[in-house]
Amino acid sequence: MTLFPLFADLKGRACLVVGGGEVARRKIDHLLKAGAQVTVNAPEFAPAVEALGAAGQVRLHPGPFAPDLVDRHWLVIAATSDGAVNRAVAAAATAATRFCNVVDGPADSSFISPSVVDRRPIIVAVSSGGESPVLARLVRQELERFLPARLGELAGWAGRWRTAVRARFPTVDARRRFWEGVLAGPLARHVLAGRTGAADEDMTAALAGAAAAGHGEAWLVGAGPGDPELLTLKGFQVLQQAEVILHDRLVSPGVLGYARRDAEIIAVGKTGGGPSTSQEAINSLLVERVRAGQRVCRLKGGDPFVFGRGGEEAAALAAAGLPFQVVPGITAALGCGAYAGIPVTHRGLATAVVLASGELAADGPAPDWPLLARPGSTAVIYMATRKLADVAARLIAAGRPADTPAAVVAAGTTPGQQVVRATLAGLPAAVAAATLEPPAILIVGEVAGLGATLGWFAPAAPAIDCNNAAPPPHPTGTGTPP
Numbered sequence: 001m002t003l004f005p006l007f008a009d010l011k012g013r014a015c016l017v018v019g020g021g022e023v024a025r026r027k028i029d030h031l032l033k034a035g036a037q038v039t040v041n042a043p044e045f046a047p048a049v050e051a052l053g054a055a056g057q058v059r060l061h062p063g064p065f066a067p068d069l070v071d072r073h074w075l076v077i078a079a080t081s082d083g084a085v086n087r088a089v090a091a092a093a094t095a096a097t098r099f100c101n102v103v104d105g106p107a108d109s110s111f112i113s114p115s116v117v118d119r120r121p122i123i124v125a126v127s128s129g130g131e132s133p134v135l136a137r138l139v140r141q142e143l144e145r146f147l148p149a150r151l152g153e154l155a156g157w158a159g160r161w162r163t164a165v166r167a168r169f170p171t172v173d174a175r176r177r178f179w180e181g182v183l184a185g186p187l188a189r190h191v192l193a194g195r196t197g198a199a200d201e202d203m204t205a206a207l208a209g210a211a212a213a214g215h216g217e218a219w220l221v222g223a224g225p226g227d228p229e230l231l232t233l234k235g236f237q238v239l240q241q242a243e244v245i246l247h248d249r250l251v252s253p254g255v256l257g258y259a260r261r262d263a264e265i266i267a268v269g270k271t272g273g274g275p276s277t278s279q280e281a282i283n284s285l286l287v288e289r290v291r292a293g294q295r296v297c298r299l300k301g302g303d304p305f306v307f308g309r310g311g312e313e314a315a316a317l318a319a320a321g322l323p324f325q326v327v328p329g330i331t332a333a334l335g336c337g338a339y340a341g342i343p344v345t346h347r348g349l350a351t352a353v354v355l356a357s358g359e360l361a362a363d364g365p366a367p368d369w370p371l372l373a374r375p376g377s378t379a380v381i382y383m384a385t386r387k388l389a390d391v392a393a394r395l396i397a398a399g400r401p402a403d404t405p406a407a408v409v410a411a412g413t414t415p416g417q418q419v420v421r422a423t424l425a426g427l428p429a430a431v432a433a434a435t436l437e438p439p440a441i442l443i444v445g446e447v448a449g450l451g452a453t454l455g456w457f458a459p460a461a462p463a464i465d466c467n468n469a470a471p472p473p474h475p476t477g478t479g480t481p482p
């Protein structure tokens with residue numbers, strides 16, 4: 001059932017409850033909390049309902065239900081223990097175009113009372129549209145845990161400052177930016193911790209010091225390797241605030257789905273082997289948008305500072321004198337290793353891990369093959385699969401044994417993840433025989449063999465294992481720690 005969510009203002013409005021027992025009393029309590037004027041109709045009333053009538057909190061209307069009772073009431077609740085009476089109430093309400101809720105009768109109801117998290121004036125209502133009330137209740141419990149107890153006080157405190165903020169910031173955008181900073185920052189934490197005095201002092205200072213136009217800012221954010229849930233909490237918060245998002249091709253749609261609804265989303269990455277926005281153009285766009293006062297999230301696959309040219313973008317912002325922050329992400333080496341069951345270090349097998357690129361700039365330093373071939377270490381090589389045969393040959397020539405376990409992980413951490421394991425010498429042929437979708441990463445070292453037993457992630461395609469050699473033993477708990 002698709003329900004239209006709405007919050008009704010019942011203050012001073014007439015509502016009718018049919019039924020005089022305990023269930024009816026609970027409904028009456030909810031209505032009274034909302035300030036409704038409640039009439040209760042039943043042949044007889046439970047003592048608690050009688051007491052409410054005697055105290056003048058509700059109007060009691062003794063006697064059997066009559067259809068014309070629903071007239072002049074905004075809402076009707078049927079809460080008797082008699083199904084026929086409840087249905088008659090619902091029918092009368094429908095005929096008179098009144099909303100009616102039948103307790104335990106969703107089919108006869110035209111509205112339902114949702115599960116509610118009450119942090120007045122913040123109210124969160126949860127409904128499963130009648131499909132799974134238990135699930136709705138569990139969601140409510142999660143929200144209860146997650147939402148601070150003093151959230152209502154924070155809303156009230158913000159409300160008291162509204163006029164002053166409006167006077168200080170003439171435009172809606174500037175006000176929104178200011179409030180986002182306040183409500184996600186230390187001032188809000190003061191209020192949530194009950195330190196309203198400190199919050200007021202800081203707010204006075206913030207209003208005095210804030211520039212009316214508002215400042216732009218950039219965040220260089222790592223989106224992680226693919227699985228959207230690997231985005232960090234801080235990355236998520238930035239995406240919720242940023243007005244502009246400049247993203248790479250490798251950023252998964254799931255991560256972009258966390259962006260604010262009204263954010264401007266600009267793709268600046270390579271499309272397949274096709275044209276890409278030049279790094280200079282990206283730097284200029286970044287600087288231009290931040291300078292114009294916008295909050296810009298530069299969203300990059302993996303980690304922005306690991307083969308992500310994040311350093312160059314930070315340098316462009318620094319040179320322009322613009323503020324920026326860096327939010328790290330899970331780099332492909334670690335994400336793909338974890339999802340392929342390959343710990344990049346492992347006691348007794350690898351004491352070091354080297355991250356390298358297989359596609360170095362023409363004017364950059366050549367790969368340090370002896371370093372990458374060092375025994376007892378793991379080499380993780382990004383962007384290596386196009387030249388896999390060359391890379392494998394160079395590693396072997398630099399001293400890495402030809403039978404060293406190795407693996408290529410493609411589209412790691414996503415449902416399309418594919419893993420090919422083989423010896424270093426056998427891997428190029430094994431990869432050529434498989435049809436792998438980019439991006440892909442190469443992992444070389446004894447640990448690559450552990451994937452055969454530690455692989456836990458179950459993507460659509462099972463791993464291809466061309467390693468005839470048995471996987472290396474698990475050196476656990478014995479021997480000297482490296």
Ligand SMILES: C[S@@+](CC[C@H](N)C(=O)[O-])C[C@H]1O[C@@H](n2cnc3c(N)ncnc32)[C@H](O)[C@@H]1O
Nearest residue numbers: 302303306308331332382383411412439440441
């Ligand atoms: C330009 S680099 C960006 C690296 C990124 N900044 C990071 O920290 O992971 C792109 C390379 O990262 C690797 N890569 C990124 N995501 C990957 C994934 N989900 N699976 C396998 N390799 C990935 C591939 O080697 C790809 O060619």
